């Protein structure tokens with residue numbers, strides 16, 4: 001098999017591990033010798049599982065001597081919860097290491113590759129890079145910026161509305177789209193809503209009916225600058241999952257005390273740029289510190305408007321339903337739009353699929369866009 005095919009196998013192994021590794025990256029490793037796979041591994045569950053390279057070396061045993069290792073991410077070169085993978089590869093006698101993506105973590109950042117080269121291991125990079133980079137995007141963004149990678153998810157009517165005139169929104173999209181949205185939740189370490197949605201829908205923000213359950217329930221995050229949401233209902237039922245409220249100093253003291261008494265964590269940040277809501281960059285930094293690689297922002301329209309319209313989303317997933325809610329319906333992205341078309345935020349369509357009766361669009365900010 002060629003290098004590209006073997007790296008794709010390592011990428012598949014990484015994908016299968018992705019719901020139990022955060023805040024570690026989900027990494028895959030394949031070891032080959034004489035054209036045969038002699039060991040495979042993926043990152044074990046955080047915080048005690050083995051790294052992918054170590055799992056693959058264990059599987060290979062003596063057959064690792066003179067082998068080639070295909071690693072989706074640069075092997076680590078530092079003592080964290082586990083010893084350095086570079087030393088394990090060198091000690092096992094691996095002759096060649098092929099790497100898809102360099103690790104921007106400041107404790108690695110090229111030092112893993114340098115250590116291997118110093119030990120006369122033949123190192124090759126740039127194999128399977130585009131696919132692995134896309135899979136690792138939340139991890140790479142987190143390590144480069146300290147912030148969570150933000151996915152904005154929305155269920156829209158054909159005319160771009162998220163709720164009818166009376167505020168009802170359940171359900172605009174089909175059961176298949178809602179099931180797919182639960183898969184997105186399972187791939188995220190936090191699910192974020194604004195105070196409007198918390199008040200209108202009393203959501204539980206739990207993961208239900210997914211193919212592979214995440215090892216840990218995602219953090220349920222409420223953005224409530226003024227303390228409008230009472231500490232009651234499923235969101236404050238800590239038995240369902242952990243809850244974090246990101247607020248500001250403007251919040252009523254009584255609200256903060258009640259959130260804490262219900263078992264929620266409360267983090268104050270600065271108010272948003274317009275004096276409304278919370279500062280989003282600060283909020284996503286708080287999530288980054290909590291070990292959240294990917295945060296799924298689920299709405300409503302006011303929050304999605306500032307998140308996507310303000311350039312805070314690294315990905316948008318929109319389910320567009322064949323229904324119309326008209327001008328009295330709530331807009332999916334409520335923000336002061338551009339005055340002229342040349343200033344409109346632009347996105348690149350990276351995937352389109354049919355999901356039940358709906359169309360699922362996946363978009364990323366256009367490269368080079370401000």
Ligand SMILES: NC(=O)c1ccc[n+]([C@@H]2O[C@H](COP(=O)([O-])OP(=O)(O)OC[C@H]3O[C@@H](n4cnc5c(N)ncnc54)[C@H](OP(=O)(O)O)[C@@H]3O)[C@@H](O)[C@H]2O)c1
Pocket residue numbers: 153154155156161162163167168169170172193194195196197198200201223224225226227228272276277278279280298299300301302303304306307330334
């Ligand atoms: N179809 C769907 O996919 C979907 C999904 C979710 C919700 N919904 C519907 O959407 C409606 C609720 O939407 P909504 O627009 O009223 O409320 P929302 O976006 O959920 O919440 C808006 C509120 O969040 C707070 N907030 C905190 N930080 C913010 C920030 N940086 N930017 C914007 N807001 C921030 C603000 O209140 P403070 O200043 O008081 O903090 C703001 O008024 C409901 O009818 C719900 O059913 C539909």
